[in-house]
Amino acid sequence: MPAPLGLAIAARHLSHRRRQTVTSLLGVALGVAFFIAIASMMQGFQQDFVNRIIDSSPHVTIKDEFRTPPRQPVENVYPGATIQLRGLKPKDEVRGLRGGRAIIAALEQIPGLKVAPTLSGNALLRYGPKDSSVNVIGIDPDKERLVTKLEQDLIAGKLEGLYTAANGIILGEGVALKAGIAMDDLVSVVSPEGVVLRMKVVGIFRSGLTLTDNFDTYMLMKKAQVLQNRPNVINRVRIRMDDVEQAEALAKSIESRFGYRTESWQEQSSNVLGIFVIQNAIMYSTVGAILIVACFGIFNVISTVVFEKTKDIGILKSMGFRDADIRRIFVYEGLMVGCIGVLMGWALGYGLVEFMGSLEFKMEGFVRAEGFVLYRTPKHYAISGAMGLLASTFAAWLPARRASRMKPVDIVRGAA
Template sequence: MFWRVAFSIAASQLTHRRRQTVVSVLGVALGVGFFIGVSSIMSGSEKDFVDRLVNSAPHITVKDEFRDPAKQPVFIRFPKAAVKLENVKPREYLRGIKNYGEKVDELSQRPGYVAEAALTGQAIVRYANKDMSASLIGIDPEKEKLLTRVAEDMREGRLERLRTASDGIVIGSGMSTRLSLKLGDLASVVSPAGQVKRMKVVGIFHTGNLMLDYGQIYMLLKDAQVLLDKPFIANQLRIKVPDPNAAEGIAAALEARWGYRSESWQEVNRDILGLFIIRNAIMYSIVSAIMIVASFGIFNIISTVVLEKRRDIAILMSMGFREADIQYIFLMQGFIVGVLGMLMGWAIGWGILAILGQVEFTVPGMADRQGFVLDKSFQQWAIGGVFSLVAAIGAAWIPARKASQVHPVDIIRGAV
C-alpha cells in the first residue's frame, strides 16, 4: 500500500517541524470552530424565527382590500392616451369579504388546509376605572388553535372556553396586569361603533411579545360582529397550507381569483428574510477570510518543508519514486493538517456551543430573558470540515507541484 509509505514520510516531515505544524493546525481549527459557533447561532436563530413566523401566524391572510384601485373606464378604453382626471374620489363600498362562508368551506375541503373567517377591529377595554386600547379579533377557537400558537400560549383558562362561555374574551398577560383583570372578571369592551359589551375573561395568554401581551384580545367571530356593528361580515380569511414554502404561490393564485389582497407570510416578512441572506453572506465571507489566512499558514509550512527536503526528494526520485508520488506525499501533508484542523476545530466548536448555550440576554420588545437558539445539526460540522480540507489541500497544491518538479541530478550534484 503506497499511501502508507507516503503517509509515514509526510507525517515524519511534519513532526520534524512540530511547532509550525501546530500553528497551522490551530489556524485551521480556529476557522472551523468559529464557523461552527457563528453558523449555529445564525442558522439557529433563522430557523427559530422562521418557525415562529410559520407557526404563530396564518400562512396566508386574505384581506378585504385591493392591491390597486379599480381603473377608471376611460383608461381601459384608451390605454395609450394621455388622460388626466381630476377630483376622482375612491369608491365607497361595503367592506368585508363577500361570501366568506363559501370561500372558507371551499378552502377547508382542500387536503391539509385550515381556513378561518375572522373580523378584526379596534376596541377599548375598560376595567376598574382604567382604559386600554386593544386590537380585537373575532375568531373560531377550534380553527385558531390550528392556525396560531395562541392556544399553546395560554397561561390561565383555555381558548376553547370562548365557545362555552357567553360573551367571553381572551386577553394578554400584560393587559391582565395593568388592568388588574383576572380570570372570571367582567370587563367592558367599547367599540368605535359605540357598542359596549360586558365580557368575561375566560383566558389569559402570554407570548413574550409585548405588543401582543398588552394589546391583543380574542373573542368569537359573532361577538366581534355585534361589537363592531358589522353583522355577517368578515374582513380576513386566515389560511394554513400544508407546505409553508408554497404559501407565496397559493396566495398569488387566490388573489388572482378573488381579487382580494392575499398576503403570504413570506410577503409580510420579506425585509426580514432578505436580512437573513445578507447575514449569511457576511458570515461566509468572514469564515472564508479566516480559512484563507489559515491556508497561508499551511502553504508556508509545506513550502518550507519542500525547500528543506529537496535532497530527500531527489533521493526518493533516484530510488524510483515517481513525480506523482512526491506530489502525493506533500498533498498528504496538507491533508493531515486539514484533518487535524478539522478535528480540533470540531472540539473548539463544541466548546463554543457549550458556552453559548449558557448565555442569556434580554431583547427589547420581549418580556422574557432569552438564550441563543442554537442549530446543532450535522450540516454545520460537515461544512466546517469540508472548508478545512479544501483550504488545506488547496494550500498544499502549489508546493507539492513544485516538489514534484525537482530535478534529482541538480540536487545530487549540488550536494556533493
C-alpha cells in the same frame, strides 16, 4: 509510490516543525469549530422563529384588500395614454370580504386545509387610567383552535371562556402586563366607530412572538362585529395547511381565484426572512475569512518545508521518486493538517455548542427566549469538514507543485 512511505515522510516533516504545524492546525480547528457553533446558533434561532410563526400564525391569510388599485374606466378606453384624473373619490363600499361565506365554503372543500374567518380591527383598550391601542380579532373559537395555536398559548383561562362569559376577551401577555390587567378584570374596549363594550378578561396568551403578545386581543366574532359596527362582515380568512411549504402556491391560486390580497406566512414575515438571508451571508463570510486565514497558515508551513527540504527533494528525485510522488508528499502534509485540524475543530465545535446550550438568559427581540436555541445536525460537521479539507489541500497544492517541478540536477549542482 506506496502511500505509507509518502505519509511517513510527510508526518516526519510536520512533526519536526511542531510550532508551525500546531499554529496551522489551530487555524483549521478554529475555523471549523466557529462554523459549527455559529451555524448551529443561527440556524437554531431561524428554525425556531420559523417554527413559532408556522405554529402560531395562520399559514395563509386572505385580506379584504387588493394588491393593485382598481382600474379606472378611462384607462380602459385609452390604454397606454397619459391620463390625469382630478377629484377622484373612492367608492364608499362596505369594507370586508364580499361573499366571505362562499369563499370559506369553497376552501373547506380542499383537503388538507383548515379555515377560520376573523374580523380584525383596531380598538382602544381602557383600564383605569391606561389606554392602550390593540388589535381586536373576532374569532369563532371552534374553528380558531384548528387554525392557530391560540388555545395552547393560553397561560391563563380557557378558549371556552369566550362563550361562557357575557363579554369575554383574551389578551396578549404584553397587553395585560403593560396595563396591569389580570384575569377576570373588567376592561373597556372602544372602537373607532365609537362603540364601547365592557368586557371581562377570560384568558391571557403568550405566543413568544413579541409583536403578537403586545398588540393582539381576541373576542367572539359577533362581539367584534358589534364593536366595529360591521354586522355579518369578515375581513380576514385564516388558513392552516398540512403542508406549510405549499403556502405560497395556495396563496397565489386563491388570490387569482377570488381577487383578494392573499398572503402566505413567508410573505407576512418577509422582512424577518430577509434578515435571515443577510445573517447567513454574514456567517458564511466570517467563517470563510477564518478559513482563508487558516489557508495562509498551511500555505506558509508547507512553503517553508518545501524551501527547507530542497536538498531532500533533490536526493529523492535523483533516487527515482517521480514528480507526482514529491507533489503527493507535500499534499499529504496539507491533508494531514486538514484532517487533524478538522477533527480538533469538530471536538471544539461540539464543546462550544454544548456550552452555549447550557447558558440561560432572558432575551427579547423578535421572539422571547430563555437561552440559545441550537440546531444540531451532522450537516454542519460535514460542510465544515469538507471546507477545512478543501482549504488545506488547496493551500498545500501550490507549494507542492513548486516542489515537484524542481530539477534534481539544479539542486545537487547548487549544493555540491
